[in-house]
Amino acid sequence: MSTMTLAARDSATMLGRQLKHLRRYPSLTIMLIAQPVLLLLLFVYVFGGTMGAGLPGGDGRADYLDYISPAILVMTVASVALSTAIHIAKDATEGIIDRFRTLPIAKASVLTGHVLGALVQTAVALVVVLGVALLLGYRPDAGPGGWLGALGLLLLMTVAFTWLCLLLGLAAGSVETASNTPMFLVLLPFLSSGFVPTDTMPAGLAWVAENQPFTPMIDTLRACLAGTSPGDAAGWAVSWCVLITVASYAGARRLFTAARAG
Incomplete structure (x- = not known):
């Protein structure tokens, strides 16, 4: 077999291992899905009436559901x-x-198996969260191109955030530390355009919100699902995803190789 074939075989084996873990220990997956679902319910039913009325052209809870659902989908990716x-x-x-x-296996397959397992877990979580949003009344206006763009962006974000968390997990040194260091991925969406337009924020906070990765990601996903053009946000969103993926992959491989050498 060629090196690529062996690596693919070993990665598939590691993926199978991850899927067995997901089946045997479903509580973590349930918790990761429950968090964005609860946030969706909270913001729509508790704050949605007031915050929806404050949106440009908004008229209450239904408009806020349309506004916030893409942000919750992005938070689902980060949560998983x-x-x-x-x-x-x-x-x-x-x-x-x-x-x-x-x-005698491809050593990179250990990391690749985690990434592939996260892709499967994220896909399940996104289907559940989107299903809840649809039950609440969310109705995307995306055409085939919009859905393709949304799926492509969600895939890029999943790969980027997963490699970043692999890097953080390898650097953590303990499970407790690893569970805490990536928490900024859940907090940053609150400081973005995910829940309110950035132009409603104080000047300093608005600058932070407009120049951090989650704002173009959420804006692009929102535009794709609404059937509108994301404009420059799409380029920034893809660029952030590529940058995070490349930097995190390099860092994770370096830590993994250094530990193996040690």
């Missing part, structure tokens, strides 16, 4: 990515990774 940091830290601290290093 957090579990990757926990899983890789658990593998590292329990010695499983050291055992894998003694096997």
Whole structure:
């Protein structure tokens, strides 16, 4: 077999391992899905009437549901990515990774298996959260191109955030630390255009919101699902995803290789 074929085979094996973990320990997946669902319900039914009326052209809770649903989908991607940091830290601290290093397998497949498992877990979570939003009355106006763009962006974000959490999990040194260090991925959407337009924020906070990764990501997803053009936000969103992926992949591989050499 070629090196690429062996790597693909080993990655598929590691993916199977991750899927078995998801089936045997569903509580973490349920918790990760429950968090964005509860946020959606909270903001729509508790704050939605007032905040929807404050949107440009808004007229209440239904408009706020349309506005906030893309942000909740992005938070779902970030929320699931957090579990990757926990899983890789658990593998590292329990010695499983050291055992894998003694096997004649493609060493990169250990990390790739975590990424592929996160893609499956994220897909399930997104279907559930989007389903809840649809039950609440969310009706995207996206055409085929809009849905394709939305799915492509969600895939890019999943890969970017998963590699970032792999990096953080490998650097953490313990499962407890790994569960805390990626928390900014859940907090940053609150300081973006996800819940209110940035022009309603104080000047300093608005500058932060407009120049952090989540704002163009959410704006692009919102435009794709609404069937409108995302404009320059799409380029920024893709650029952020690529930058995070490349930097995190390089860092994760370096930490993994350094630990293997040690």
